[in-house]
Amino acid sequence: xxxxxxxxxxxxxxxxxxxxxxxxxxxxxxxxxxxxxxxxxxxxxxxxxxxxxxxxxxxxxxxxxxxxxxxxxxxxxxxxxxxxxxxxxxxxxxxxxxxxxxxxxxxxxxxxxxxxxxxxxxxxxxxxxxxxxxxxxxxxxxxxxxxxxxxxxxxxxxxxxxxxxxxxxxxxxxxxxxxxxxxxxxxxxxxxxxxxxxxxxxxxxxxxxxxxxxxxxxxxxxxxxxxxxxxxxxxxxxxxxxxxxxxxxxxxxxxx
Ligand code: ADP
Ligand code: MG
Numbered sequence: 736x737x738x739x740x741x742x743x744x745x746x747x748x749x750x751x752x753x754x755x756x757x758x759x760x761x762x763x764x765x766x767x768x769x770x771x772x773x774x775x776x777x778x779x780x781x782x783x784x785x786x787x788x789x790x791x792x793x794x795x796x797x798x799x800x801x802x803x804x805x806x807x808x809x810x811x812x813x814x815x816x817x818x819x820x821x822x823x824x825x826x827x828x829x830x831x832x833x834x835x836x837x838x839x840x841x842x843x844x845x846x847x848x849x850x851x852x853x854x855x856x857x858x859x860x861x862x863x864x865x866x867x868x869x870x871x872x873x874x875x876x877x878x879x880x881x882x883x884x885x886x887x888x889x890x891x892x893x894x895x896x897x898x899x900x901x902x903x904x905x906x907x908x909x910x911x912x913x914x915x916x917x918x919x920x921x922x923x924x925x926x927x928x929x930x931x932x933x934x935x936x937x938x939x940x941x942x943x944x945x946x947x948x949x950x951x952x953x954x955x956x957x958x959x960x961x962x963x964x965x966x967x968x969x970x971x972x973x974x975x976x977x978x979x980x981x982x983x984x985x986x987x988x989x990x991x
Contacts (some may be wrong), residue, residue: 750813752777752939753798753908758807760793760963767793768804769963775908780940782950782971785960786986791943794960795910798941799830812907828856831901831909835917837893839885839900845872846881849900857904864903871899875929891922895929908939915946927952945990947975959983 751774760768767790775781783791796802798809800816800823809816811830817823839848849868853859859867872878875895877888885893894914901909911930915923927949934940934953942949950957950971957974959967961982967974975991978984 747813748777751775751810752779752812753941754808754810755798756808756810758797758809759805760790760797760802761805767963768797771807771963771965773958773965775939775941778937778939779955780934780938780942780953781956781958782954783941783943783958783960784945784950784986785966789960790963791960792912795832795912795941795943798908799832799910800827801832824856828904829907831904831906833894833897833901833909833911833914835913837885837890837897839893839896841885844882844884845877845888845896848885848896849903852900852904868899868903871902872896874902874932875899876925889922890918891925894918894922894926898926898929898933902933908941909933911940911942911944913943913945915944947971947991951975959986961986 753775755771755773758768758771759766771794783794785791793802797804803818811826814826816826840851843851846865846868849871850861850864853864853867854861869878869881872881875898877892877895877899880888880892885896888896914930915926918926923946927946930942930949931953944950954971956968957971958965959974959978966980967978967983974983975987978987
């Protein structure tokens with residue numbers, strides 16, 4: 736077969752959206768990320784699981800450049816993440832992040848929380864920013880809370896606002912670091928449902944979570960981290976039914 740008959744694919748649609756090459760990170764003597772190699776394709780949903788202290792949060796923070804790396808390279812949509820400067824701010828806007836603690840601005844309304852980034856960082860006009868914010872709040876089911884302050888909302892609602900706020904920057908990839916672990920059990924599903932919907936719409940996502948239900952519903956791939964290394968990767972089905980390493984078996988035995 737020759738490739739002549741094939742339509743040419745632009746490089747941008749085939750290259751990984753997020754790519755890590757030999758990424759290493761130390762905190763003093765502690766080697767928290769060890770030779771991490773990871774490619775995440777456009778539209779792919781990757782779930783990262785592993786014991787506490789294995790480096791999952793550091794990995795997310797490195798991808799968003801909230802944390803520097805010692806060596807290796809991280810690229811977002813083909814562009815190397817620089818150490819600082821204007822180019823970093825631009826690339827960082829491509830990476831949305833949702834944390835365990837929602838980190839909403841306590842003295843601003845829900846609507847303002849979502850419009851602030853687009854107006855201040857992206858230079859959007861207030862009118863269009865409000866329209867965008869309202870449509871995103873509606874998407875995560877909290878548009879009827881727009882005029883309230885964060886403290887007037889439940890944890891699950893606040894976390895959905897945090898998702899809308901991240902989406903308002905129109906990121907290319909969304910990182911979630913244990914987005915439901917601070918929530919009361921009855922609120923976990925409303926947040927996971929919003930994330931599953933986002934995944935189905937084709938968002939590229941890296942999600943640190945121990946919610947197996949989410950992984951089974953939405954993940955294309957599960958990555959198991961331990962001691963700063965990627966120890967295993969597989970489909971959710973494969974990983975949960977047939978983990979290969981002792982570390983993964985041991986870990987699953989504790990959380991399932
Ligand atoms: P996880 O998210 O998998 O629980 P982390 O990435 O938060 O793991 O942390 C990995 C290791 O790095 C842990 O041992 C943690 O204590 C340590 N660590 C994380 N952040 C810092 C920091 N800012 N300074 C020193 N050590 C840190
Ligand atoms: Mg963590």
